[in-house]
Amino acid sequence: MKRTKRPATWAWLRIACWVLLVVRTPLAWAQKQLPVVRATARSVDVRDGGIVRKGVWNLSPEIRPDIYYVLEPVRPRRITFYTDIDSLSFDVVPGQNYDFLIVLNKTDTCYTRIETAKPVVQTQASSDPLKRFSVDQVRQDFTLFCENLRQQHAGLYRYRSKKEMDRLLDSCHATLSHSMTSTEFSNTIRFVISAIGCGHTNCSLPAELMDWYGTSAKMFPLQLWFSGRKAFSLCTSRTGIPAKSEVTAIDGRPIDEIRQTLFRYLPSDGRIQSRKYWIMNRDGFPFLYRFIYGDKTAFRVTYKTPTGAIQTTSLSADSLKNTSCFQYNSGSEKLLQLTYTADNVALLTIKTFSNDRLKASRDDFETFLKTAFKELQAKNVSRLLIDLRGNGGGDDVNGSLLYSYLTTKPFAYFASLQSTTQTFLNKTDHPGLEMQNPSENNYKGAVYFLIDGLSFSTTADFCAIAKSNHRGTFIGEETGGGYAGNNSGEMFRITLPNTAIRISIPKIRYANAVKKVTPDDRGVIPDYPVNPTINELLQKRDVALEFAVDRARMRKRSK
Template sequence: MKYFSTPVLRVRVFTVFLTIISLPMGWACAQSNPDYDFNRMLEASAVREDFSAFRAAIDQHHPDLYRYRSKQSLDGLLDSCQASIKGPMNLVEFNNLVRYAVSAIECGHTSAGMTGEMMEQYAVSTPVFPLKLWFAGARAFVLCSKTENAPAGSEILSIDGEPIEQIRQRLMRYLPSDGKIQTKKNATLNNDAFVLLYNFVYGAKASFQVSLIPPGASSREIGLQSTGFKQTLCPAYKTGINGKPLEITYHAGSIALLGIRTFTEPDMPAFLETTFQALAQKDVDHLIIDLRGNGGGQDMYGALLYSYLTTEPFRYFSALTSREKPVMTTSDHAGLEVQQPSKTRFTGKVVILTDGRTFSTAADFCAIARSNGRAVFVGEETGGGYQGNNSGGTLRQTLPHTGLQISVPTIRYTNAVRPGQQTGQGIIPDYPVAASVSDMLEGRDTQLETAIRICND
């Protein structure tokens, strides 16, 4: 493996559910994909071979399978998954099995499941639950609906007699995340994954019995017919995460809002230099950095951003390891060097907005800012861990019999942070604020409102 004389790109793994969000733009191309028979039974021997291939890939290449779970615990779970293959399985059943196994690894950069082509065909050809749901804690609400009996804002109590929180907890077992972080899983459900994952786990259904409470009404039971996936999609609700990749705006009270949706933009260094020069010229006292929905990107862009917020040299990564190189040095990765503050520095108050999709490089930056006490955090726990993650140099492999694809990170990153948070947690906000369904429907950004209020206090 070649190590890193240039910045390393680390973004969230494109799981099948992140891929499927882009379906409306590529709808027509689904017709040219190969045909997949999702109900065709695969011989037990073929399924066992594919699970063995999956397990061999993670055993050989994952840099730290036991970062969050003991070897005995994880190996026992993987053994039980393999032992559960007692007969033929169809593609959906095997997809569920490997997704359950990946979730148990507790690594948000590891994935396994259907390819994008498979998911496109499944979404086009298989009816799904007809309502777009928004999960807020243990409750679920209708975000948009084409059904008069279940208007937007209705609270869903149960589906086919099963309480919605029980359903949510079951589905979460099939979604990857770093450690014990739940916000990333919840964000995945809220971004169009629910209807597909519900189909996978509970089976495709023609109809549903739903218990709900419409706005301003009493609870009721209604029957719903399944519909096409495309019919469940909502308009893009504005909650502060639907802006340009890089954007700076100015607000009253000497407040600037810096929106960074990704750390992948090649012109980010020039953008940051221009932006922080402008902040100095405009005498901005308060800077809000919006990292909601930022799934990561170039390693060193996170360190670069922090260099504009400090007057002192700082460490960014304390250690990087891999199977091929157990001890990496500054010649392998610039993030192991002592980082220098930028000549253009912002010394005012900093507030950082985060949510469950603040992941990978974005979470690393947040960890350094939290460790050094440089910012106040508003929103939700980050989707990426405080201590670091397993990412970089991703290995992708297609399983020979089922065609499912696996993605395995190859480098263990340890952030240069002070102790203080439980292992397996993200960056916990100082001011926890989660968007409610009414916020979504009204287009109200209560997280940003809270950040502005903090700046004005």
């Protein structure tokens, strides 16, 4: 018979090493008593923390191990694999891996591992609007966003049930199925925040990118003023569209359809819309229109001229600096002021409750109020207008202090404060939880409150107490902050690691000590709604103040 040559020693070593490499993984897994889950179909669902990923996992017996990477690896979470006939759960902690077997059709063994990768290194923020992020990157950022909402946001379920919010978050996660720019991804975040119904919850693009949008990006070239279901051109500019023209459509979309769409991406307390109008009118529209409808080089605009003619024109996109042409009337530059009309109607203007802002302008709120109300008493004033328009809030105690000058009886201000972990009910937790006493020189005459969509946070709290106690007449617009309370106080801030989007989440849920009203998701509703027409706006008339002064004078004549 023919003899074969025996391999050299080094050849045997190569063969042995190759055999070890082939069998190493199964042998290592065989040494463990691993959990087993059964399956008859290759498609597997995975619940990763609060996110259900339908059909995300396909069984591949040839891959050993087949690794599932946790969406958000820096926090403990429960991971559950759902096959068509079985399921298996693991309580996963960062830095650990979890091995198990999935037996497919009783014959094929799938060696599976849940792996927690190292925490993501923070991405360097970019000003490039076209930079794209992978599906895994945006999903990881979204999962981190959701986890922090659930852990930190005290009012996450204020207007929606947990079941509704979970369904919303799951559906939004499902849309993250392709690579995205940070702007595109931020639209998903904005949609969620708007749905929460919390005006203090915010997201913002990286500062570098926002600077690019503000200085270099081409946007819708016409400054618009939205009022009700209409929008008007504020000035005759290089576009050739006359001031006061009503814009009825952009690129074939009715203007009110556009407004309603954009409102779904703006934050507010509950269902309040007045603040959303202000955001749109104060340069928010061109940014948000580009974010939602995308980059455009030209726009087809249909409009009705002041004389009633219907026209359509094409406008080229332009930078923001070339489109801003109208400055809104902001009134006095002073943050705190007391003035009088010729017939002794007093006007108390309070533009902020923030002690930081007041300190910067060398004002002291407590001293100002003490002096002002002493003066009102000395002048025997019987009609007082308090202008709170544009007042975005500030320190809680300043709201209760102001009301203490408008009442003769002790009053409750906050009913409760609550975080995700505890409820605060007494004065040791917050001074606003104790009964408040009236201040010396308190005012007993008629009061007229001027409010608008920028009357927010502490300002809305104060207005709610005054409204609930029937202390005066409210004139103007619905407050931008909720009547029943808001979510604010201490803020939790995080920058998402991949897209560098910045998130702000309020940690305290405030409940105002007010009488219940229906619906409970609105602001303080004015007794007399007053909004300017486009002509009055361009003339810079303060029609709400004019109306309030007239009401005060009518009261004087009726006595």
